[in-house]
Amino acid sequence: xxxxxxxxxxxxxxxxxxxxxxxxxxxxxxxxxxxxxxxxxxxxxxxxxxxxxxxxxxxxxxxxxxxxxxxxxxxxxxxxxxxxxxxxxxxxxxxxxxxxxxxxxxxxxxxxxxxxxxxxxxxxxxxxxxxxxxxxxxxxxxxxxxxxxxxxxxxxxxxxxxxxxxxxxxxxxxxxxxxxxxxxxxxxxxxxxxxxxxxxxxxxxxxxxxxxxxxxxxxxxxxxxxxxxxxxxxxxxxxxxxxxxxxxxxxxxxxxxxxxxxxxxxxxxxxxxxxxxxxxxxxxxxxxxxxxxxx
Numbered sequence: 001x002x003x004x005x006x007x008x009x010x011x012x013x014x015x016x017x018x019x020x021x022x023x024x025x026x027x028x029x030x031x032x033x034x035x036x037x038x039x040x041x042x043x044x045x046x047x048x049x050x051x052x053x054x055x056x057x058x059x060x061x062x063x064x065x066x067x068x069x070x071x072x073x074x075x076x077x078x079x080x081x082x083x084x085x086x087x088x089x090x091x092x093x094x095x096x097x098x099x100x101x102x103x104x105x106x107x108x109x110x111x112x113x114x115x116x117x118x119x120x121x122x123x124x125x126x127x128x129x130x131x132x133x134x135x136x137x138x139x140x141x142x143x144x145x146x147x148x149x150x151x152x153x154x155x156x157x158x159x160x161x162x163x164x165x166x167x168x169x170x171x172x173x174x175x176x177x178x179x180x181x182x183x184x185x186x187x188x189x190x191x192x193x194x195x196x197x198x199x200x201x202x203x204x205x206x207x208x209x210x211x212x213x214x215x216x217x218x219x220x221x222x223x224x225x226x227x228x229x230x231x232x233x234x235x236x237x238x239x240x241x242x243x244x245x246x247x248x249x250x251x252x253x254x255x256x257x258x259x260x261x262x263x264x265x266x267x268x269x270x271x272x273x274x275x276x277x278x279x280x281x282x283x284x285x286x287x288x289x290x291x292x293x294x295x
Contacts, residue, residue: 003056004113005113005114005117005203005207006200006203006204007054007055007110007199007200007203008053008054008055008056008059008200010052010198010200011051011052014048014051014052015047015051016044016047016048017040017043017044017047017066017070020047020067020070021070021074022071022074025074025075028074028075028079029074031079031080032073032074032079035079035083035084036073036084036088036089036092039073039089039092039093039096042096043066043069043070043092043096046062046066046096046099046100046103047063047066049062049103050062050063050065050066050099050103051063052198052199052200053103053106053199054106054107054109054110054113054199054200054202054203055106055109058102058103058106061102062099062102062103062106065095065098065099065102066099069092069095069096069099072091073088073091073092076088106199107199107202109199110199110200110202110203110206111199111202111203111206112178112206113203114202114203114204114205114206114207114209114210115174115178115206115207115209115210116175116178116210117203117207117210118206118207118208118209118210118211118212118213119171119174119175119210119211119213119214120210121207121210121211122167122171122210122211122212122213122214122215123167123168123171123214125211125214126164126167126168126214126215126218127164129164129218130160130161130163130164130167133156133157133160134157134160134161137156137160138153149246150242150245150246150247151242151243151246154242154245154246154258154261155229155242158225158229158242158261158262158265159222159225159226159229161262161265161266161269162221162222162224162225162265162266162268162269162272163218163219163221163222163225163269164218164221164269165221165265165266165269165270165273166217166218166220166221166222166224166269166270166272166273167214167215167217167218167221167273168217168270168273169217169221169269169270169271169272169273169274169275169276170213170214170216170217170218170220170273170274170276171213171214171217172274173213173217173273173274173275173276173277174210174213174276177277213276216276217272217273217274217276218273220272220273220275220276221268221269221270221272221273223272224268224269224272225265225268225269225272228268236268238261238264238265239257239260239261239263239264240254240257240258240260240261240264241261242261244257245257245258245261
């Protein structure tokens with residue numbers, strides 16, 4: 001469970017490509033580095049990246065692939081030719097491209113898995129935050145000497161329900177955008193440069209991002225609730241007020257009005273939470289990403 005969420009253990013003593021050259025092929029490796037310097041550099045970088053992969057199976061398979069490609073190149077008779085062979089070059093380039101794609105998919109897996117786990121944690125915390133006031137809120141306030149009337153209860157419960165539904169709206173919003181875009185999130189984490197951020201670190205970062213998104217949904221839904229219920233914004237008018245629901249002198253109260261009250265604030269909370277991407281857009285403006293010209 002820990003490895004599936006946080007990634008495989010970090011290699012304490014990572015190897016270099018020169019350390020895995022087969023015995024007796026030192027001269028061939030020197031020729032390979034001289035005649036195919038770009039491919040040798042890429043294999044060296046990919047071998048290092050394979051030791052930082054998120055999933056253990058990817059680490060093993062990528063390293064084995066690098067060793068196989070290196071062994072094939074060193075044992076190829078065309079390596080001894082004076083000029084680089086176009087077919088050997090094409091073979092190396094294709095294998096390098098496949099390895100890059102596999103490691104990029106591993107990074108995308110780290111991002112999506114970390115984000116999903118963060119969303120799950122945020123949802124559990126949100127559910128607890130919603131259930132505590134609904135089940136024990138009145139008793140806790142009563143112990144503090146605070147008396148809640150019927151209208152107060154409905155107002156507070158409406159706010160909490162609106163916020164809680166907004167949190168789950170934010171979760172759905174992130175999941176909808178995550179489908180097919182985990183690789184874009186991975187590139188954003190690395191600022192477009194592969195290998196800058198270890199996939200395990202990406203997973204931890206996105207786990208925090210997932211929890212943060214849930215509470216952004218809470219805050220947005222509560223903000224919309226207070227704007228509408230306080231009459232500051234009059235675009236939408238609640239179908240029922242707490243005064244219409246609660247019984248009072250000359251008013252027996254209305255169960256139907258209570259149902260309309262819940263339905264309205266649940267819908268408002270979900271829409272507000274689903275649009276948590278507003279906050280995302282504000283935080284990702286290009287102006288905040290421009291490097292300092294004086295640095």
